[in-house]
Amino acid sequence: MPDPTRASAARRPGSLVIGVEAGSAMVEVLVATVDGMPMGAGRSGSANPTALPVAQVAGQLATAVAQALADVDPDEVGRVVVGAAGVLWFSRGTSATALAQVWAAAGLSCPVRVVPDAVTAFAAGTCARSGSVLIAGAGAIAAHVDREAVTARIDGNGWLVGDDGSGFWIGRQAVRAVFADLDRRGEPTLLRDAVLAALTGDEDVPADPAEQAETLRAAVYDGPPIALAALAPLVPAAAEAGDRVAQRIVDRAVTLLVDTAAALVGEDPAGPLVLAGSLLGRGGPIGREVARRLAGHDGGPPLRAGSGAGGAAWLAARSLAPHLGPDAHARLTGGA
Structure with a gap:
């Protein structure tokens, strides 16, 4: 569980990352330090883009992100990675616009990368590339x-x-x-x-x-x-x-x-x-x-894969600190 004392401590901009698993069953969000210490978490319902309207998918993402950032300054977040089954859906047209509005409403101005859920699921199970x-x-x-x-x-x-x-x-x-x-x-x-x-x-x-x-x-x-x-x-x-x-x-x-x-x-x-x-x-x-x-x-x-949101957070953290090792990976994914 995130430590509220740690969450309220001052940190430099870009010292946190966010991992998002936008799944058919639910959305899970993890906020963590670059070295793998969890700082906040959020969860909401399905974000299946093939079965739900754009507004509903965006709403589920917004809810989970807001929960995860409740005790965190969004300016401290340096990178976001989202794992999604419908990666093309998330990256074009009105869907991309709706997703951009989610990040803006959350106060996030850092780079956001959407990758296939297979990439984050793989990362949730191993440090291998x-x-x-x-x-x-x-x-x-x-x-x-x-x-x-x-x-x-x-x-x-x-x-x-x-x-x-x-x-x-x-x-x-x-x-x-x-x-x-x-x-x-x-x-x-x-x-x-x-x-x-x-x-x-x-x-x-x-x-x-x-x-x-x-x-x-x-x-x-x-x-x-x-x-x-x-x-x-x-x-x-x-x-x-x-x-x-x-x-x-x-x-x-x-x-x-x-x-x-x-x-x-x-x-x-x-x-x-x-x-x-x-x-x-x-x-x-x-x-x-x-x-x-x-x-x-x-x-x-x-x-066995651990947390999908943790796998996404691992990718975000590794993009900022390429030499991160297995200990950080285990902290983010649950030791899977």
Whole structure:
């Protein structure tokens, strides 16, 4: 946690950096000293540019940045790095204008750099300048990163036509499995009660299967498609409880993610492989199995990413102090 006493101490202009992770699930912001001491943090909702209006994305960013700067003089910030899935969206037209207004409203006048989220996710797992990253959260992508640029990628094509094995993919498969249970095309599954409860808030779920199906349809189509990604944690939980339908979804998701990573790594196996995103955390069955199956990577066993905002802050700090070492990286990213 940031130390308010440290935050209020006088510092020279340019002695702080900001890292921003503008993700589909949430925005996270970290303010830190150049040598990696956290000074402020902020968090807000989704900044998915393909699913939300420009004003809403800008509003989420503004909220998180304001929280992080609450006890910090913005004149002390020397560099900002933003990791974003929709990097092109953030850098052109009205979107770029809206983003510039966020920084101006926060009182920031320093350079701001927007990079692909694959770059900050990779930086959240390693100090290395070159290697690969597999991200599986709401979306899914594998990317080769070299000197803070994506030089090759597999998937990351969005929920409509890609992101195989992602949280959205898993959530959609869960809903399909529930419909198959309800109309007797498929096996009974624990996902039926879990998904209905999640989408309706446990309110007024009818007992009749036909009415349940109608309730489910209404709930699915009332929200944005990407909202199905929030159902993803229900699937490994049901699988661990012995549900065969859920286990098949988990197995297929693992295979898709491993295939995505293998397609990229097969082209250029050099450097470390970082696993990032909510699905690939240490404690979950998907993350464990993906890591196990990718353990033979030529760059060594996969590394786990820490804080994405911390990875962005590391890039900002390294741009000001190129000789920063692993200790500063660990402080910023959580020691991943």
